[in-house]
Amino acid sequence: MLLTGFPRVSLAHLPTRLEILPRLSEHLGGPEIWVKRDDCTGLATGGNKTRKLEFSMGEALERGADTVITVGAVQSNHVRQTAAAACKLGLKCEVLLEHRVTNPTELYRSSGNVLLDRIFGANLREYDAGTDFDAEMENIAREISAAGGSPYIIPGGASNPVGALGYVGCGEELLQQCDEQDVRFDHIVTATGSAGTHAGLAVGLRGSGSDLPVLGIGVRAPKDVQEERVYKLAVEVADLVDKPGCVARDDIVADCNYIGAGYGLPTESMNEAVLMLARTEGLLFDPVYSGKALAGMIDYVREGRFTKDEKIVFLHTGGAAGLFAYADILDL
Numbered sequence: 001m002l003l004t005g006f007p008r009v010s011l012a013h014l015p016t017r018l019e020i021l022p023r024l025s026e027h028l029g030g031p032e033i034w035v036k037r038d039d040c041t042g043l044a045t046g047g048n049k050t051r052k053l054e055f056s057m058g059e060a061l062e063r064g065a066d067t068v069i070t071v072g073a074v075q076s077n078h079v080r081q082t083a084a085a086a087c088k089l090g091l092k093c094e095v096l097l098e099h100r101v102t103n104p105t106e107l108y109r110s111s112g113n114v115l116l117d118r119i120f121g122a123n124l125r126e127y128d129a130g131t132d133f134d135a136e137m138e139n140i141a142r143e144i145s146a147a148g149g150s151p152y153i154i155p156g157g158a159s160n161p162v163g164a165l166g167y168v169g170c171g172e173e174l175l176q177q178c179d180e181q182d183v184r185f186d187h188i189v190t191a192t193g194s195a196g197t198h199a200g201l202a203v204g205l206r207g208s209g210s211d212l213p214v215l216g217i218g219v220r221a222p223k224d225v226q227e228e229r230v231y232k233l234a235v236e237v238a239d240l241v242d243k244p245g246c247v248a249r250d251d252i253v254a255d256c257n258y259i260g261a262g263y264g265l266p267t268e269s270m271n272e273a274v275l276m277l278a279r280t281e282g283l284l285f286d287p288v289y290s291g292k293a294l295a296g297m298i299d300y301v302r303e304g305r306f307t308k309d310e311k312i313v314f315l316h317t318g319g320a321a322g323l324f325a326y327a328d329i330l331d332l
């Protein structure tokens with residue numbers, strides 16, 4: 001066990017299910033494809049940030065915080081899950097929303113995740129793309145402290161070493177399920193953005209002695225930038241769980257060829273992937289992260305990079321709440 005001794009609050013429904021997708025596998029005529037259902041973590045429509053928030057919020061409470069401050073894009077799933085967790089724990093939630101997507105539609109600005117943020121009563125502040133959010137969050141923290149409050153900053157995506165512990169736990173959980181369900185995978189595929197999921201998963205697997213290859217499908221940064229970001233975080237996480245050096249640089253692989261025109265902007269292959277999984281398996285994926293990652297996985301199958309005799313597990317990081325914000329952008 002890599003996670004004993006860290007402050008943690010229970011927020012997620014764990015373990016999430018590990019399920020086979022027979023109709024998708026047949027549809028693609030390819031490998032046996034499974035899904036790890038981290039879209040079903042249970043908090044406010046679920047998603048991958050809930051595992052991370054168990055540790056971020058654990059630390060916030062341990063430090064006596066009464067307010068959490070965090071940041072994300074307007075349709076951030078991380079912000080939505082943080083706002084919900086704050087309500088559940090009786091904390092105030094200050095949110096910095098970045099206008100990261102150019103020419104947003106009315107639905108993008110008002111529906112999906114941001115609607116849920118408002119329902120949770122988070123205090124939303126909006127900023128232009130490229131704002132120095134670390135500095136701005138520090139400013140807000142100082143104001144709160146000066147007024148007698150006790151702020152705790154959660155970085156974007158909860159992707160610091162503490163938040164990434166959530167995905168160390170996911171790696172351990174997956175290995176245990178592989179034993180219980182008697183299945184061995186050749187690859188795990190995940191979306192990779194702010195890097196905590198990818199980094200934590202790599203440490204959870206390698207730190208437990210598994211050499212299962214992890215493929216991150218990028219949603220924002222170019223490959224070299226993304227891999228460096230994940231690796232740097234993985235090194236810190238490995239130190240934190242006392243498995244220094246368990247992840248090697250060439251163990252961190254990101255494929256950033258499925259981003260299209262940019263973060264949060266739809267692609268044809270994402271559109272196809274979202275409809276394919278809905279119509280073969282009754283599963284919902286999102287336009288920004290899991291849908292693009294799925295498009296990558298499908299392309300790997302079609303290109304023969306994942307072969308017919310292999311077994312693949314796709315980590316479903318959630319995000320379907322964002323679909324409503326993309327209702328008039330999806331090609332149905």
Ligand SMILES: *Cc1c(COP(=O)(O)O)cnc(C)c1O
Pocket residue numbers: 047048049076077078157159191192193194195196197198286289290317318319
């Ligand atoms: C945040 C998010 C990701 C990416 O996870 P990171 O830890 O930021 O790399 C993937 N999918 C969904 C749905 C997300 O909200």
